[in-house]
Amino acid sequence: MEKELEQTRRRSAEEITRLVGIMARLRAPGGCPWDREQTFDSLKPYLVEEAYEVLDAMEGDSSRDHCEELGDLLFQVIFHAEIARENGDWDFADVTRAISDKIEYRHPHVFGDVTITDADEVSRNWVKLKAAEKARKKGQRVSVIEGVPRHAPGLLRAERITEKASRIGFDWPELAGVRAKVDEELAELDEALASGDPKAIEHELGDVLFALANLARHARTPAEDALRLAVGRFERRFLWVEERLHEQGFGAGQVAPLELMDRLWEEAKALEKQGELG
Known part of the structure; x- marks a missing residue:
């Protein structure tokens, strides 16, 4: 087990080094014109899009797709770090050090001498440590509900x-x-x-x-997951209804009788329950 872990560490270090080098080459003079003109602001939509594509892959059937989409998301992190390095602010090593320091600090029962008995106690201790950490940074008490991104759905x-x-x-x-x-x-x-x-x-x-x-x-x-799945069900059923309407002579955008669409919708639901819809 220890040997396998060491091999994973070595391979990870090699591939991260390679990816950081690729990013630097893309941004360097003579690199890719598109990559060279990107900024933090221009990358915002791609960062969000890649995160959602990871979620899509997680709900799919391919473990490989999950792996590849995580790589695309990691590339966005590397991209941000390279822009910051060029600005003289910080680099990817600072990003990884910051998260490593944070995780070790918030797991004193693993990396320190604190004894914790169960997951609930871990969660309570995490909250205390996080609050203390934020208070030190801001120099004042912080609310327990702070930290939820305002741009989150x-x-x-x-x-x-x-x-x-x-x-x-x-x-x-x-x-x-x-x-x-x-x-x-x-x-x-x-x-x-x-x-x-x-x-x-x-x-x-x-x-x-x-x-x-x-x-x-x-x-x-999770409400977001439940809604996303509901939207997916609606999409599959509606596309099936739309196809049936097309077969019956209704053109694109043409309004069909509501009674007909209701009947087709119920048929689509029945097919879905039988596992025969998309």
């Missing part, structure tokens, strides 16, 4: 913020309370819809989505 952000708040007991003790909150928010949304006030509708709809994200957390079913 809304459902994911709602789930992470409620999870962080729960670490100091700000949470329902049982799932039933969370489920009842969803009903409460739905009733308020109904009132807003009846009023026709766009601002009130936006407000109450947001509360419903927030409550559902919290319910997803309690049910241990």
Whole structure:
């Protein structure tokens, strides 16, 4: 086992060195014109896109695709590090050292002399260490809900913020309370819809989505994943319905009778349950 681990370390070091060299060559005079003109701002959409492509690969059937997409995401990290190196700020070694230092600090039960009995205690200790770390950096006390990226998808952000708040007991003790909150928010949304006030509708709809994200957390079913899978189901069924409509003579964009589309939709659902849809 130790020999295999050592081989993995050596291969990883060699390949990382190779990738850092490739990136430097692409950015150097005489390198790739496209790579040379990129900036932190221009790379933002690619960083997000590559992260989502990793998620797509994880839900696919190919382990190799998962590996390759992680490589694309790593390339984005190397790209950012090379731009920072050129600016005289930091480089990839600083990135790896920073995360290594952070992980060792937050795992004193592995790299230090702290004794911890179970995963729950690890989580509680992690929160304390992270809070102390952030307080040192900012020179002041920080909120327990800090650290959730503002650019994260809304459902994911709602789930992470409620999870962080729960670490100091700000949470329902049982799932039933969370489920009842969803009903409460739905009733308020109904009132807003009846009023026709766009601002009130936006407000109450947001509360419903927030409550559902919290319910997803309690049910241990990530809301973002559940929604993505639901969108995927809709897409497969709709494409099947669209194809059937085309076979019946309806052109692209032509509106078909709702009764027909409902019937086809139910057929698509039935086929999906039988594993015969896409």
